[in-house]
Amino acid sequence: MQLITPSKRVFIGIIMSLMLTLSLITSAAAEPATDDLQHHWAEKTMRDWIESGLLKGYSNGAFGPDLPITRAELMALINRSFDLTEKTEITFTDIDSSHWAYTDIAIAVKASYITGYDDLTIRWKQAITREEAASMVARLLKLPLDDKEYPNTFKDQAQIAQWSKPSIATLVEAKIMVGKPDGNFNPKRQLTRAEAVTLLQNALEYHNASKNAEFSAGGIYGPETGTQTFAGDVIVSAADVTLRNSVIEGDLIVTNAVGEGDVYFKKVTVKGMTIIQGGGPSSIHFEDAVLAEMTIDKQSGTVRIVITGTTTVQRVVVLSPVKLEEADITGSGFINIELAKKLPSGSQVELIGDFEKVHVYSSTIKVSMSSGSIKQLLVATGAANAEVNISKTATIAELVLDAIAKVLGQGTIDKAIVNKGAENSTFERRPGKVEGEGSNENTSSLASGGGGGGGGWSGGGGGGNGGGNEPGGGDGDLTLRGLTLSSGFVLDQLGPHFNVTGAKGFSPNVHSYRVLTDRDMAEPKKVNLTINKTSDAKVFYIVHKTGGEYVEMEDMNNNNKTVELTVRPMEDLFISIMVNSGVAGKTPELYQVSIQYPRSVQNGMQISQKWGDVKFLRIGTINGERILSTDRITLWDHETNDLILTCSIFIDTCPLPPHIDVAKGKFLVKINRDDVLLAEGIYEYDLSVADVFTGEIGLEAKPYSRQELLDMAANWGSPALPYRSGVRFTLDSEKLLQEIPEAKFISVSQMEMRGSVSKLHEGLAIEEYKVNINPMGFHNVNPLYSIGLSNTSVFSGWLVHKFDSNKIVYDEFVFVGIYDKNYKLLGQHIMVVQYDEEHVAEGSELGGNWKPQSQEPE
Numbered sequence: 001m002q003l004i005t006p007s008k009r010v011f012i013g014i015i016m017s018l019m020l021t022l023s024l025i026t027s028a029a030a031e032p033a034t035d036d037l038q039h040h041w042a043e044k045t046m047r048d049w050i051e052s053g054l055l056k057g058y059s060n061g062a063f064g065p066d067l068p069i070t071r072a073e074l075m076a077l078i079n080r081s082f083d084l085t086e087k088t089e090i091t092f093t094d095i096d097s098s099h100w101a102y103t104d105i106a107i108a109v110k111a112s113y114i115t116g117y118d119d120l121t122i123r124w125k126q127a128i129t130r131e132e133a134a135s136m137v138a139r140l141l142k143l144p145l146d147d148k149e150y151p152n153t154f155k156d157q158a159q160i161a162q163w164s165k166p167s168i169a170t171l172v173e174a175k176i177m178v179g180k181p182d183g184n185f186n187p188k189r190q191l192t193r194a195e196a197v198t199l200l201q202n203a204l205e206y207h208n209a210s211k212n213a214e215f216s217a218g219g220i221y222g223p224e225t226g227t228q229t230f231a232g233d234v235i236v237s238a239a240d241v242t243l244r245n246s247v248i249e250g251d252l253i254v255t256n257a258v259g260e261g262d263v264y265f266k267k268v269t270v271k272g273m274t275i276i277q278g279g280g281p282s283s284i285h286f287e288d289a290v291l292a293e294m295t296i297d298k299q300s301g302t303v304r305i306v307i308t309g310t311t312t313v314q315r316v317v318v319l320s321p322v323k324l325e326e327a328d329i330t331g332s333g334f335i336n337i338e339l340a341k342k343l344p345s346g347s348q349v350e351l352i353g354d355f356e357k358v359h360v361y362s363s364t365i366k367v368s369m370s371s372g373s374i375k376q377l378l379v380a381t382g383a384a385n386a387e388v389n390i391s392k393t394a395t396i397a398e399l400v401l402d403a404i405a406k407v408l409g410q411g412t413i414d415k416a417i418v419n420k421g422a423e424n425s426t427f428e429r430r431p432g433k434v435e436g437e438g439s440n441e442n443t444s445s446l447a448s449g450g451g452g453g454g455g456g457w458s459g460g461g462g463g464g465n466g467g468g469n470e471p472g473g474g475d476g477d478l479t480l481r482g483l484t485l486s487s488g489f490v491l492d493q494l495g496p497h498f499n500v501t502g503a504k505g506f507s508p509n510v511h512s513y514r515v516l517t518d519r520d521m522a523e524p525k526k527v528n529l530t531i532n533k534t535s536d537a538k539v540f541y542i543v544h545k546t547g548g549e550y551v552e553m554e555d556m557n558n559n560n561k562t563v564e565l566t567v568r569p570m571e572d573l574f575i576s577i578m579v580n581s582g583v584a585g586k587t588p589e590l591y592q593v594s595i596q597y598p599r600s601v602q603n604g605m606q607i608s609q610k611w612g613d614v615k616f617l618r619i620g621t622i623n624g625e626r627i628l629s630t631d632r633i634t635l636w637d638h639e640t641n642d643l644i645l646t647c648s649i650f651i652d653t654c655p656l657p658p659h660i661d662v663a664k665g666k667f668l669v670k671i672n673r674d675d676v677l678l679a680e681g682i683y684e685y686d687l688s689v690a691d692v693f694t695g696e697i698g699l700e701a702k703p704y705s706r707q708e709l710l711d712m713a714a715n716w717g718s719p720a721l722p723y724r725s726g727v728r729f730t731l732d733s734e735k736l737l738q739e740i741p742e743a744k745f746i747s748v749s750q751m752e753m754r755g756s757v758s759k760l761h762e763g764l765a766i767e768e769y770k771v772n773i774n775p776m777g778f779h780n781v782n783p784l785y786s787i788g789l790s791n792t793s794v795f796s797g798w799l800v801h802k803f804d805s806n807k808i809v810y811d812e813f814v815f816v817g818i819y820d821k822n823y824k825l826l827g828q829h830i831m832v833v834q835y836d837e838e839h840v841a842e843g844s845e846l847g848g849n850w851k852p853q854s855q856e857p858e
Contacts, residue, residue: 036062042194045201065194072101072124075108081200086110092122113139131164131187137203138167144227154185173226176202215241222246254278265289279303286311296322326353327800360386369394371799379405380588381580401425437555482506482532489515498626515595516624521569530562538580544776546572572596574776596775598624601669601681606770615656620773622679636668663688687765691827698735701814701831703839722841725809726799727833733787745784745819752810753849761813761830769817769825809840810847
């Protein structure tokens with residue numbers, strides 16, 4: 001066994017702890033002892049510790065390897081060997097602050113590897129059992145405890161307590177703890193000193209190995225099952241690396257040593273930054289991954305980033321040319337994209353998928369979108385002469401122009417806001433609505449282009465802009481002077497992940513805020529938000545409500561503006577405030593205020609089972625708090641109070657045990673943050689099938705033809721990587737409202753058929769259609785599309801690239817949830833997308849799954 005050598009301070013700490021432990025046995029010093037380590041099973045490990053000065057024995061030379069160790073003594077060893085020093089307040093009834101173990105217990109509780117007993121004791125002098133030690137070390141190392149039990153692994157499996165089985169199973173899998181030669185684990189037996197030293201040695205080796213890692217040769221890394229945790233950074237410096245089933249506490253760095261090669265990440269969670277410096281036109285692949293923030297900074301050439309499955313990427317900062325692509329995505333995918341000011345002029349960025357926000361801060365670049373949707377695309381001041389090309393299969397809900405841009409393509413733009421400074425922007429296809437100060441005086445002259453879509457329209461050639469419209473002569477201050485609320489409402493400052501920091505009121509350097517309303521509010525309330533700006537700043541604000549509906553938007557012409565808002569029960573408002581100095585080269589600042597009702601456990605959670613047998617618990621905000629990955633979630637049987645599950649949330653999901661399989665049920669949920677109860681409540685779920693609307697109701701899903709797939713690939717610069725298949729979804733709002741007058745919103749999802757399918761899917765569960773467990777502006781479980789009053793429009797679509805590994809095209813079910821104005825589910829509509837040779841790429845294979853009864857052979 002390789003010896004881990006900590007710092008000198010850690011050495012001394014462990015020695016002092018062991019000396020203190022050994023000094024409790026007073027009789028050992030009476031007579032000289034023989035070598036009690038000779039031929040002992042732990043002889044080598046203990047001698048390594050002795051030779052390194054980590055372990056000292058009694059004055060008579062004995063070490064007592066088979067003597068028991070107490071709970072307090074083990075805590076002291078853990079704290080010093082892992083260099084834990086941060087304490088918390090403790091109130092156990094069987095120990096006071098003058099006791100030698102008090103500080104070590106306070107450290108252990110802070111580190112969350114021990115909690116004490118229900119009777120408020122810690123039982124510090126009690127000899128610790130093997131299963132208790134396993135639980136402490138598993139929590140110390142923050143290993144995933146997913147309720148696997150290893151049946152039949154040990155002869156005495158039945159003697160292992162239910163609460164300790166996940167810890168023992170995980171430690172055994174990681175080879176940190178093993179059973180006895182006779183095939184037993186002996187869970188109730190007292191842990192010996194030799195076992196304690198060996199256990200901590202193995203834990204230190206595991207901890208050290210999981211800190212930083214570099215993969216400099218191609219191959220598959222990470223466990224086939226379970227999860228490996230890296231406490232530090234992970235560096236990939238070679239092509240053809242596959243990393244799987246891993247949690248990275250630090251950063252993930254794909255270096256330029258990867259060259260133009262491929263790298264694959266499967267079921268990887270990165271809590272730090274994901275930095276892409278290498279990779280080529282084929283791609284960096286992320287499958288079922290969770291990434292907080294990604295930075296793309298390749299020195300030369302374009303890199304392609306492809307995400308699939310349940311992958312979620314909260315924020316992407318683009319510093320070099322890139323192609324961002326979602327393929328067969330079932331998670332949130334890419335959410336917010338920032339094309340940074342440092343992105344070189346002439347760079348090309350291609351987007352494929354559904355995005356919340358895309359902000360362009362770099363000038364003279366080209367942004368293309370071949371399919372999918374963007375809720376808001378902003379071309380900021382300083383990003384002049386940007387070119388935006390929107391395919392006819394793509395949609396932008398809101399395009400905000402603060403600088404001159406050229407908008408090409410036949411894609412759909414629901415609304416364009418043309419602000420001052422962007423008056424000479426041009427559009428190949430007219431948006432559905434045009435607003436903004438830069439378009440007011442020329443709006444009436446905007447006209448569609450000539451036949452066949454070959455013409456265009458523009459905002460006119462300027463004119464009429466007197467000196468009063470020029471920016472002032474100040475210093476171009478981009479910050480606001482103040483945000484204040486009417487009496488009875490409080491402005492809470494938020495951190496980068498929408499977490500509450502505890503600070504109140506406005507600060508110019510804080511850009512995200514929360515305002516909580518009364519959960520029990522029975523009637524609408526008025527909220528006045530006053531915005532104060534500098535005389536030089538140009539401020540534009542937009543107000544949305546739950547579901548993304550616009551409430552109002554306006555440019556501030558004065559230094560102060562009071563926005564009068566109406567907050568309704570169980571509803572959120574989201575205010576985006578764009579501050580623009582009007583000085584060339586200055587990037588606008590965005591402030592966001594979320595006025596939200598504090599969701600209860602029942603309002604802020606959802607169970608999903610759409611993509612297989614495993615159910616997932618999704619958690620948004622509870623009591624106005626964004627649930628963090630470091631929070632501890634426990635589920636309890638509401639009748640027996642038995643523990644069902646302990647887990648942590650990565651972005652918004654937590655796998656549930658398989659025995660939660662009844663159609664309707666409930667359990668008690670407790671959420672702890674830093675050992676403090678953050679929220680508690682009963683969650684009642686309904687997994688019964690939602691009502692189904694049949695017949696023609698104005699919704700249609702059809703596959704793209706082979707020629708359309710080829711044209712889109714050629715038009716968007718990827719003819720060498722054709723689209724394998726794709727689906728276009730259309731909505732006839734007038735027809736839908738005729739059939740379902742209460743309809744106001746819809747949500748869309750897909751499911752591939754596997755095997756021969758002869759009957760229409762019975763439909764998804766009511767739980768699958770639950771929406772708005774997070775406030776507007778945060779991550780939402782199911783994106784909603786607002787139903788217009790008339791016209792037929794493309795509201796969503798999927799395009800899948802063709803790879804050697806995914807030639808087969810399976811027929812699909814499409815599920816549309818239909819909601820009323822209060823976001824209550826009215827029912828669902830189910831459609832079938834059936835592919836044939838004329839609607840897939842050449843060389844693709846047809847799954848041929850859809851075989852309705854009329855087509856079945858006799």
